[in-house]
Amino acid sequence: MAKTKTFADKLQKATHDYTTHCPECGESFVMVKLIRSEKSEKTEAWRFRKQFVGICKCNTEKITG
Numbered sequence: 001m002a003k004t005k006t007f008a009d010k011l012q013k014a015t016h017d018y019t020t021h022c023p024e025c026g027e028s029f030v031m032v033k034l035i036r037s038e039k040s041e042k043t044e045a046w047r048f049r050k051q052f053v054g055i056c057k058c059n060t061e062k063i064t065g
């Protein structure tokens with residue numbers, strides 16, 4: 001019985017973790033920091049923009065490819 005309870009607790013933890021889950025594949029997103037370069041229209045200088053993106057099966061190729 002103790003084992004069953006532990007397992008249930010684990011399940012609950014997994015479904016209530018802090019990660020966001022993809023509505024399409026159900027996998028939890030892996031947060032990755034992307035750094036994109038973009039040119040400023042005003043100053044024509046290049047600058048880098050940091051962005052956190054959630055990656056799962058559905059968009060891995062899109063983002064990393």
Ligand SMILES: [Zn+2]
Nearest residue numbers: 022025056058
């Ligand atoms: Zn997905």
